[in-house]
Each structure stands twice: as C-alpha cells, then as structure tokens.
Amino acid sequence: xxxxxxxxxxxxxxxxxxxxxxxxxxxxxxxxxxxxxxxxxxxxxxxxxxxxxxxxxxxxxxxxxxxxxxxxxxxxxxxxxxxxxxxxxxxxxxxxxxxxxxxxxxxxxxxxxxxxxxxxxxxxxxxxxxxxxxxxxxxxxxxxxxxxxxxxxxxxxxxxxxxxxxxxxxxxxxxxxxxxxxxxxxxxxxxxxxxxxxxxxxxxxxxxxxxxxxxxxxxxxxxxxxxxxxxxxxxxxxxxxxxxxxxxxxxxxxxxxxxxxxxxxxxxxxxxxxxxxxxxxxxxxxxxxxxxxxxxxxxxxxxxxxxxxxxxxxxxxxxxxxxxxxxxxxxxxxxxxxxxxxxxxxxxxxxxxxxxxxxxxxxxxxxxxxxxxxxxxxxxxxxxxxxxxxx
Numbered sequence: 001x002x003x004x005x006x007x008x009x010x011x012x013x014x015x016x017x018x019x020x021x022x023x024x025x026x027x028x029x030x031x032x033x034x035x036x037x038x039x040x041x042x043x044x045x046x047x048x049x050x051x052x053x054x055x056x057x058x059x060x061x062x063x064x065x066x067x068x069x070x071x072x073x074x075x076x077x078x079x080x081x082x083x084x085x086x087x088x089x090x091x092x093x094x095x096x097x098x099x100x101x102x103x104x105x106x107x108x109x110x111x112x113x114x115x116x117x118x119x120x121x122x123x124x125x126x127x128x129x130x131x132x133x134x135x136x137x138x139x140x141x142x143x144x145x146x147x148x149x150x151x152x153x154x155x156x157x158x159x160x161x162x163x164x165x166x167x168x169x170x171x172x173x174x175x176x177x178x179x180x181x182x183x184x185x186x187x188x189x190x191x192x193x194x195x196x197x198x199x200x201x202x203x204x205x206x207x208x209x210x211x212x213x214x215x216x217x218x219x220x221x222x223x224x225x226x227x228x229x230x231x232x233x234x235x236x237x238x239x240x241x242x243x244x245x246x247x248x249x250x251x252x253x254x255x256x257x258x259x260x261x262x263x264x265x266x267x268x269x270x271x272x273x274x275x276x277x278x279x280x281x282x283x284x285x286x287x288x289x290x291x292x293x294x295x296x297x298x299x300x301x302x303x304x305x306x307x308x309x310x311x312x313x314x315x316x317x318x319x320x321x322x323x324x325x326x327x328x329x330x331x332x333x334x335x336x337x338x339x340x341x342x343x344x345x346x347x348x349x350x351x352x353x354x355x356x357x358x359x360x361x362x363x364x365x366x367x368x369x370x371x372x373x374x375x376x377x378x379x380x381x382x383x384x385x386x387x388x389x390x391x
Contacts (some may be wrong), residue, residue, distance in 0.1 A: 003238060033212045042228070049362060064225070082371055087389050088346055089140075091118040092354060092363070094382040095131055102373060103389070104362065114147045119160050123171040123389030125192055127160055135176070142246030143391040149193045151176070156186065161217045162294065162341070173198060176221040181308050185209075201238040210251055211290035212341035218294045223257060223275075231259060231278065234318075243278040249272065251293030251302060256283065260290055282328040291319055292340060297349025300326055301365075305340050323352065325363065332365045346386045353384055360384065 073119040080124040084106045093099035099112040114136060116128040126138040130148070135150040135157065151157060176188045181207060189199040201221060203209070208225035222234045231244035248258035255275050263267040270290060272283040286302075293304035302324045321336040321343050333352065336343050344353040352363045359372040378384045 013123050015102065018220075032182075059308060067315045082351065082362060084371065086346070086351065088351070089121075089387050089389055090344075090384055091121065091126055091387060092360075092361075092376060092378060092382055093128065094379070096381075099126070099128060100376075101140075101387075102376070105389075110145075112145050112147070114138065117383050118385045120174070120384065121385055122174065123192070124388075124389060124390035126385075127192070129160075133157065138386060140357070150190060150192060153186070153327075158215045161220050162212070171359055177217055177218075177221075179215070183225035185217075185221075191385050201204060201234070204240065207232070207240075208249060210294070211282070212292075213339045214341055216341060218292060218340070223249070223252045226261075230256070231273075231326070233278070244273065250290045251295055251304065253299040255294035255299045256295075258286070258290070258293055284326060286324065286326075287324075288328055296345045296347060301332070301345065301349030302326055303343055344386065347388060351386075353386070 016209045019333060060254045072306040082129050084103055088105075089103050091101045093116055095115070095117065098115050099118055101112060102108070102111045103110070112126075114128055114130075116130040116136065118126055118128050119126040121140070122153045124139065124141045126140050127150070128138060132259060133156040134152070136147045137150050138147045139143055147205050150168070155176075156178060158178040159176065160174045161177070171195060173189055173191055176190055176312055177185050179185055180202070181311050184205045185203050185205065185207075187199075187201050190197055203224060204226075206227045207221075208227060209221065212218065224232050224234075224240065225248055226232060229246050229248065230242050231249055235241055242347050244259065247261040249259040250270070253275065256274040256280070257275055261270050261271055268289065270288070272281045272285075273279065274281050279295060286305075289307040289312050291305035295302055303318045304322055304324060306322050307319045317366055320334065321340055322331045323333040323336070323343070323345065323353065324331050342354075345351070346353075350365060352365055354363070355378055356362050356372060358377070359374045360376045360378060361370045361372050363370040
C-alpha cells in the first residue's frame, strides 16, 4: 500500500516497522476467520521486541449507529488505535510463537518471555496454556511480566472457563475443567495467586453448560442445564438443585440468565431470569432461535449463536453469530461467523476484534470506525484475548 495520502487504505499499525500509516475515513465490516485451539509449546525466552513508535490519541467523531453488515464497506479508521483511550490490550499466541501483546492506546507491540496460548486475562493476570498442559499466569502490572506456573502437569486441565470476568463473583479464582472418559466434566476452582485448588467437583453426565464448538465452557459449573430440560444450581455439598422446571440454558451472567423454553409444537420463547432468585424478569425480550451465548459489559451485551435465518451459503449450512445490545434488543453486528469462539469482544462490550484480509481489525461497536493491526492475523493454532491494563 502506498504512503501517499491520496492512495491510503485502512489505518494500520505495522508489526515490523511499528509505525502508523496515514488514517483515512471509511466504513467497517465484521467477518471473522475460523480458528481452532490446539496444544501449545513449552515456555521459552522471547526475542527482544523491536522499537515502538507512540502516536498520541485523538477523539472519535460522533457517528450514527452502524448500518447492517451487508451495507458497509471496507474498514478504515479515523485516528491512532481506537481514537481515544481504551485502557486495554490484546494478546495473541500459539504453540510456536511467543505471546505478543499489543497496547491499544499506544500501539506498542511487546513479546513476552513465554510461548503458549493466551486463554484469559483477569484481575491483571494473563493466563497462558502450554503444550504439556501447564497453565501460567503473567503479571501484566509488573514491568518484568513475570510468568509463574499455576498448575502442574499432573492436573492436565483442558480448559479454563472463557472470560470469567463476565460471570465470576471473585475474579482471583478461576474454574478449570477437563473431560472424563465417559463424557462428564471434572472441575477445579483454583486461586490464581497461589495455584491452590480450592474446590473440586464433577458435573452430572447429562449436565449442559454453554460452550463453543471447540468445547471450551462459556460459563462455570454454578448453573447448568440438562438434556431432559430445566435449570439447576450448584449447592455447597456439590450436589445440584433444580431451580427452573423447564427450558434450555443459553447464557449465564453475573446478574441474569437467558433460557429458551419450547412447547410441544416446538414454538419457543426466550426468557430472562434473575441470577439470584431465578425468577422471570421483565427485561427487554429477545426474538430469535438461540443456541449458546456469552455476556459482556456487565451483562449489557450478548454475543450469541443464532439459528434464525441460517446462512445457507456456508457449506454445510450453519448458524451465524450476532452481537446484541440488551438495552434495546437490537443487534450491533450480525452475520459474523458460525463459531462463537471466533468473535473476540472486549470485556466492556464496546470493541470487537476479527480477522480481516491481511490484519486483525479492531472495531468500535457504537460507530463504524476500525483500526487495522498490520501483519497480525489470528491463524489456525493461535488465539486472541482481550485484557484490561492495570497500573
């Protein structure tokens, strides 16, 4: 792409040169590439990062709500990074590369001294999984970015619950899980500062928990569904008590739960439940045929798999992913992809990351501006996660 402003394309942060190309205004599309989580490499020192160039931020212009996905064109961005401070970073890693962190406020790229797949950033800690199943935490508040092991090889946990900032009452304690040979799941609640296992339990074989197509749980074992219907809550003795007689579990948040209830004619409705009492609430109803979902932004934004208007252009036909503003019930983005784990929303629900043609694109969901991180793509075997910066 030429440097001349008259031929400028999307505003980019170049991973090699660490420089910004000239910004221009245009509109954004949301379309994610497929991604598969795989086993990762062991810890090893990272090469020293290249020098970075810091560009001061500017204020995003006031825009109208974005049009539907099919009506908007190629993404560009009006200003450095997201135009105003986000206080966030994204981390990308794989089994063959060191974890790379991009500061969205400065544009700085940093290589951490650890190889592995970043799975979660919570309470200032970046959680990374390595090839042999070890889990490490990286203190992102420390200039040294020290990596310390959380679990040993003997644990061999498969997953850590996705973005527990959405559901956890105490973000310093994380739920890890692994599948048993009979299809059931074993869970461990682990204190990330010490690695201490605070609780172990096993969910019933017929328990259903919202999960991505890669099998990663989108919520913990505190609230589960059942193949025979109904919603169940975990008790202090590790048993489960039925709290709702009917319905399928779609998403679990800190304050609300979304379920789908169908009658004998397969006519279905979506219901909101209060997280504490499990009573039906009068929150804005959602229309559509939902599979699984995941809350963001303190339960104000839902990213969900939907089967209404199934995309028949995909071979084989499959569901599409919507990002929904729960205050209005209106979609912020739709037609993104067919896999929920390929849509990377920020913890506050304001920004969305996706693969573009030659770069990771970061979009503001309230306007149509995007920033392109040139040279960065989330390829097969890699993952991208969001994190909140801490001082």
